[in-house]
Amino acid sequence: MSFLADNFPLLRDAFLTTLSLAVLSGLVALVLGTVLAAMRVSPIAALRGLATFYVETFRNTPLTVVFFFLAFGIVYIDLQFPSRFITAVAALSLYTAAFVCEAVRSGINAVPPGQAEAARAIGLDFRQSLSTVVLPQAFRTVVPPLGSVWIALAKNTSIAAGFAVTDLTAVLQRLANANADQLAMVFIAVVAAYLLITLTSAWLIGILERRLAIVR
Amino acid sequence: MSDSRVLFDLPGPRARRRQRLGSLLGALLVLVLIGLALWRLGINGQLEPERWAILFDPATNVPQRLLEALGNTLEVAAVGMVAATALGALLAVGRLSEHAWVRVPVVTVIEFFRAVPLLVLILFCFLFLPQVGVSLSAFGALALGLTLYNMAVLAEIFRAGILSIDRGQSEAAYGLGLRKWQVMTFILVPQAVRRMLPVLIAQLVVLLKDSSLGFIVGYLELLRTSRSLVETLNFSFGPRYTFQLYVAAGLIYIVVNVLLSQLAKFVESRTRRSPRTTGTADAVPTGAASASALGPAISAGPASAVVLSPGRPGEES
Amino acid sequence: MRITRYAAALAAAGVVLAGCSSDAGETADDAADNTAAVATDVEFEPGSTMAEIVEAGELRVGTKIDQPGFGLANTAGDPEGFDVEMAKLIAAKMGLTEDQITFTETVSANREPFLQNDQVDMVAATYTINDARKQVIDFAGPYYVAGQDIMVAAGNPEGIEGPEDLAGKTVCSVEGSTPAETIRSEYPEAELVLYDVYSKCADDLRNGNVTAVTTDNVILTSFVAGDPESFELVGNPFTEEPYGIGVQKGADDFRDFINDVLEESFEDGTWAEAWDRTAGAITDTEAPEPPTVDRY
Numbered sequence: 001m002s003f004l005a006d007n008f009p010l011l012r013d014a015f016l017t018t019l020s021l022a023v024l025s026g027l028v029a030l031v032l033g034t035v036l037a038a039m040r041v042s043p044i045a046a047l048r049g050l051a052t053f054y055v056e057t058f059r060n061t062p063l064t065v066v067f068f069f070l071a072f073g074i075v076y077i078d079l080q081f082p083s084r085f086i087t088a089v090a091a092l093s094l095y096t097a098a099f100v101c102e103a104v105r106s107g108i109n110a111v112p113p114g115q116a117e118a119a120r121a122i123g124l125d126f127r128q129s130l131s132t133v134v135l136p137q138a139f140r141t142v143v144p145p146l147g148s149v150w151i152a153l154a155k156n157t158s159i160a161a162g163f164a165v166t167d168l169t170a171v172l173q174r175l176a177n178a179n180a181d182q183l184a185m186v187f188i189a190v191v192a193a194y195l196l197i198t199l200t201s202a203w204l205i206g207i208l209e210r211r212l213a214i215v216r
Numbered sequence: 217m218s219d220s221r222v223l224f225d226l227p228g229p230r231a232r233r234r235q236r237l238g239s240l241l242g243a244l245l246v247l248v249l250i251g252l253a254l255w256r257l258g259i260n261g262q263l264e265p266e267r268w269a270i271l272f273d274p275a276t277n278v279p280q281r282l283l284e285a286l287g288n289t290l291e292v293a294a295v296g297m298v299a300a301t302a303l304g305a306l307l308a309v310g311r312l313s314e315h316a317w318v319r320v321p322v323v324t325v326i327e328f329f330r331a332v333p334l335l336v337l338i339l340f341c342f343l344f345l346p347q348v349g350v351s352l353s354a355f356g357a358l359a360l361g362l363t364l365y366n367m368a369v370l371a372e373i374f375r376a377g378i379l380s381i382d383r384g385q386s387e388a389a390y391g392l393g394l395r396k397w398q399v400m401t402f403i404l405v406p407q408a409v410r411r412m413l414p415v416l417i418a419q420l421v422v423l424l425k426d427s428s429l430g431f432i433v434g435y436l437e438l439l440r441t442s443r444s445l446v447e448t449l450n451f452s453f454g455p456r457y458t459f460q461l462y463v464a465a466g467l468i469y470i471v472v473n474v475l476l477s478q479l480a481k482f483v484e485s486r487t488r489r490s491p492r493t494t495g496t497a498d499a500v501p502t503g504a505a506s507a508s509a510l511g512p513a514i515s516a517g518p519a520s521a522v523v524l525s526p527g528r529p530g531e532e533s
Numbered sequence: 534m535r536i537t538r539y540a541a542a543l544a545a546a547g548v549v550l551a552g553c554s555s556d557a558g559e560t561a562d563d564a565a566d567n568t569a570a571v572a573t574d575v576e577f578e579p580g581s582t583m584a585e586i587v588e589a590g591e592l593r594v595g596t597k598i599d600q601p602g603f604g605l606a607n608t609a610g611d612p613e614g615f616d617v618e619m620a621k622l623i624a625a626k627m628g629l630t631e632d633q634i635t636f637t638e639t640v641s642a643n644r645e646p647f648l649q650n651d652q653v654d655m656v657a658a659t660y661t662i663n664d665a666r667k668q669v670i671d672f673a674g675p676y677y678v679a680g681q682d683i684m685v686a687a688g689n690p691e692g693i694e695g696p697e698d699l700a701g702k703t704v705c706s707v708e709g710s711t712p713a714e715t716i717r718s719e720y721p722e723a724e725l726v727l728y729d730v731y732s733k734c735a736d737d738l739r740n741g742n743v744t745a746v747t748t749d750n751v752i753l754t755s756f757v758a759g760d761p762e763s764f765e766l767v768g769n770p771f772t773e774e775p776y777g778i779g780v781q782k783g784a785d786d787f788r789d790f791i792n793d794v795l796e797e798s799f800e801d802g803t804w805a806e807a808w809d810r811t812a813g814a815i816t817d818t819e820a821p822e823p824p825t826v827d828r829y
Contacts, residue, residue, distance in 0.1 A: 043235055044235055044238040044239050044242060045235075045239050046238070046239040046240070046241075046242035046243045046246070047238075047239075047242050050242065050246060056474065056477075057470065059421075059473075059477075060421065060425075060469065060470045060473035060474055060477065061425070061466055061469055061470055061473075062425040062426070062427075062428035062439065062469055063425070063428075064428040064429065064431065064439055065428065065439060065462070065465060065466045065469060068439070068443070068462055068465075069462060069466065071733075071736075072458065072462070072733070072736050072740070073458075073459060073462045073463075075740045076256070076257060076260050076262050076458075076459040077252075077253045077256040077257055077260075078256045078259075078260070080740065080741070080742065084726065084742075151330075151331070155331075155332070155333035155334065156333070157333075158333035158334075158335040158336060159335060159429070161335070161729075162431065162432065162728070162729055163728070163733075164705075164726045164727055164728050164733070164737075166727065168336075169333065169335055169336060169339075170708060170727070172336065172339065173339070173643075173708055173709065173729075174708055174709055176339070176343055176646065177643065177644075177645060177646070177708075177709035178665070178709070180645050180646055180649055180669050181669070183343060183344050183347055183646075184344065184347075187336075187340055187344055190336060191332055191336060191340075194331070194332055194333055194336065195328075195331050195332070198330075198331035198332075199327070199331055202327075202331070276608060277608040277609050278608060281608065281609070281610055284610075342643075342646075343643065343646045343650070346646075346649075346650030346651065346652065347649070347650060351650060351651060351652065353652075354637070431729075432729075433643075434637065434638035434639070434640065436610065436638075441610070443732075444598055444599070444606050444610070445608065446732075447598070447599040447605065447606070447730075447732040448605060448606055448607060448608055449608070450732065450735070450736075450759060450760070451601040451605060451755070451756075451759040451760075452759065454759065454760040454762065454763065455736070455739060455760070455763075458736075
């Protein structure tokens, strides 16, 4: 137990790094993903095509490859991120946005057509009916899939460990290497920290889901 | 609302002109961005054909290495998939058990493995298991990690599948005097598996992508191999071929995964039409609406989210 | 012999690809016609570690595959370098051919677990002997003494002369390595950026993301030799890093055996030859005076 006490500051910092990585990327991905979803249902073919291309590309590429590109690939087009943390946030949000887009789109598709028809009938245009009628409803049905996208994102932050971000997984490796006799303890501590994020999220999402459930 | 055309009028001549302008501008913007990227690449000499030739010239050993690595990736993904499917089906049945002493541990296992990062699971298999006498190679640790994680995801997919089968099926089977395990093994699971086939293939894409985490244990799959080639060639030639090798790895993943996704779509359209699967409720729950229509039994908690995103489980990694 | 094929492949690569560093070609060619003779009349006491390995017909070696000069995978995927030569030397003395060595990649952060978990029989991976590690594994050697040094961008724009100058600067190293530990404890003012392998550090320095890379001089010289347009060595080693061969804790017979092999190679010149055709060829340096084996 003194082992845990000794390394508490390290674990706490790593936990906060993981959490902020997840929260920041989650916010960026939510915005970007919603824009992409709107593009995918838009009347302009080029936007639809662009969004579809984006989603298909990122859904079919391993996150690690995205990381490699942003960390060591984009320098060849003379771009650089100011820090490795920001690189990680960028990789995680670009990747997750594709999944957010699909979740939101499935939500848009789940809104009964009558709603959109009614919105159109009272004279709202595409932008208005989407932003005032369809999307607010879509976000309600979309809570469960968005929730699981969030949980997946929280877990995916672990890949940043391979790209110079000292998150929980990086600390797991450091401690495991330095304290081979305490391996079980190291794993318990780090897994518990991850569970704290993922299980709490799952629980909150469950509550939110029941609150927002639309009675039809 | 699968037809999003409800959202806007059929465009008239003026709107059509506006849209065409919009499309043009959008396309132009994309082209400009691509052009900019290519221009920078060109300035940095990244487009020289000689740099790309390395990917196709057998004398450099690079194509062979990449092919071999793709083989390694597919191998570990295949092993993981088969094991995860079998265990996932078992866990799904266990979770639907009426006995709490079966259900509770199964639920715990499923929830645990879904809540822990795959990377940590792989490290656990690689670093910790040997300490308790289970020695695993890099391949073994990666395959086991992938199996543990995906079996939990697949268990939830199967459960949704089993629950989506019309109650009449099991009632009829019980009526014939079949026992519970018989109903499960002969009536429900086979139908659920067939119905979930597209989702299963989609999950294979996820698994294939996840195999790239093998870098952490030094398994030479596609990505680690490209990286290793980068390191080797960097040493002899400087960063001459770095960009090309990353692009190659990325493209191979995309091509293989898009092919798999197309297969999933094809299988989905086949199963839709097949009279053997359409006899029961709606086809695979592909949208949030159809899934939540399955009733409170599966929308109790975030677990249900697994089947909600279209065509592919929401559980990406 | 497998090496020949790779040498051929590399030579072919050199013809096809412009700008091939001739050193790399020579390295492979030299390696092709110069390998340790496999002992034929070896007999080990039944039950000893060596007897078990010979029985298994396989020597499992953990090495690095991203460190030029010590352990770098060639385009065929097989590691080459001074560490690899040491492993071949030891295998040969056990009567095992090169084909009977299985190389596994060990990154800095998992070398001890590899040995503790019996995933490898020995680790030759620029592995510094120190007391913390001795608690969980044992070391044969040292077979080389390196020193921690600093690599900066060519021209040394920040004017870094030693570790003191790193205060407030970003310096890259590898998680779980001794150099990282040294910086963390002795020079806490420096801002550490930690990857899992040094090659990523080199990429970061080349791209201007970090000010410096710090690790053992031999590793750094090889990076500099590979890309002198981008890198420069400060050349002011500030620690002593004796490289040992890691064996499993308590495998004293194996440790003694390896020490014998090393001492023999120091004397008969095979050690210096191995240096000349690997790290020495790359950095263009003479083999140093061999270190004294520490039979603790």
